Each structure stands twice: as structure tokens, then as C-alpha cells.
Amino acid sequence: MFTLADIFGHISNTIYLVGSVIKGSLALRLSWVLGAVAELVYYVYAAPEPLWTSIAWCGLITGLNLYQIMLILLQRRKSGLSPQEQALYQQLFHAMDWGNFKKMMKTATWEVLSEDRIVIAENERTDYLFLLANGAADVTLSGKPIAQLGSGSFIGEMSLLTGQVPTATVEVERGATLVSWPKAAINKLQQADESLNNELYAVFSRDIIEKIKHQNLQLAG
């Protein structure tokens, strides 16, 4: 039969376990705090007398992690970027300097599509670069499907790089979260800052490599 102390011991270790599986330093720190608090209760009731040395260690671990959580939250607030933008940075733009990414995000517009939308049509000049932050899109050429795009894919980066007309038609599915930039704003940033320009090339290269890898798998399969 479990005693109250046993239950808190198990709760504590379950929290540590879950916290270790979830990605992200904030989740890990939170699990350390919650786990240490549950462990502290365990040490109060596990023996006839509270185990003061272990309780003191739990208190110290809780305090240090609370301090680190505060630093992470302060850093996030100072960064001036929304949690969505920060997630985008971690996922796709980490090759870019944080300040340059912020400059890019200033010219970006976020939108959740209420219906399917053709954002780029083959051979028709477009004034925008898109990023599918979340959702799916179909790429067609002369009406034939050639690829499917998932979260984290750029749309229109090829024509932005070549200066030519778009190579395909892209229809984004309803419910998708789309980020868009006026190409003129991106070009202006590229011309004003060589490092930003190089970093953007690195980001696009990664995207195009992923597309080629995906295409290769489709061709092979």
C-alpha cells in the first residue's frame, strides 16, 4: 500500500520524467521546480522525522531553477519578439543574426487563411515572398501536382533569388498560417546589409535542399 510520502515520491519522479521528454529549456526548468517541490513533501513525510538535509537541497534546487526561469522570461520579453516569431527563429532562421531576424520580422505580416488560396501563379510576377509557418500547400506545374509543402516551407523564394517569374503555382490550404513579406522590403534589407543578405541565402539554401531531398524521395519511391 502506498503511503502519502510514496505518492509524492512517485509524482516527483513522474514530473522529472515528463520534463525530460518535453523539448525546451523552460519546460525542463519548470519540471525541476515542480518535481523538487513534490520531492520536498516526500522528504517531510518519508521518515518519522523530516529529512532536513534533503529538504534543504530541494529548496536550493527550486530556488535556482526559479531564478533561471525568471531570466529566461526576462530575456524573452527583452527580445521584443512574439513567442510565434521566436519559434520561427529556432526552427528556420537560426543561421541568421538575432538582430537581422528582428529587422525581417518588422516587415512581415501574419495571417491565418480562412479559405484555400493561390498565393503564387506560374509565370505571373509576384510582389511577395511567403512562408508557410503552419499548414500545407500544393505545388502544381501546368495543372499537374509536383510537390506538397508542409510547415516551415518558403513559397516564392526561387523567383526572389533569380529575379525571374515564379516557376510553379502554389495553393495554400485553408487554416494555414502564412507569413508574407513584400519583396521590395526584403530587397531593401538585402541591399542595405551584406551580412543579412548572406544569412538569408543560407536560410533559403536550407529550404531548397529540403525541397530537393523531398523530391528525390518521391522520385525514388
Ligand SMILES: Nc1ncnc2c1ncn2[C@@H]1O[C@@H]2COP(=O)(O)O[C@H]2[C@H]1O
Ligand atoms: N519541386 C518543388 N518542390 C517544392 N516547392 C517548389 C517546387 N517547385 C517550386 N516550388 C515552390 O513554388 C514556388 C513558385 O514560385 P517560385 O518559383 O518563386 O518559388 C517556388 C517554390 O517556393
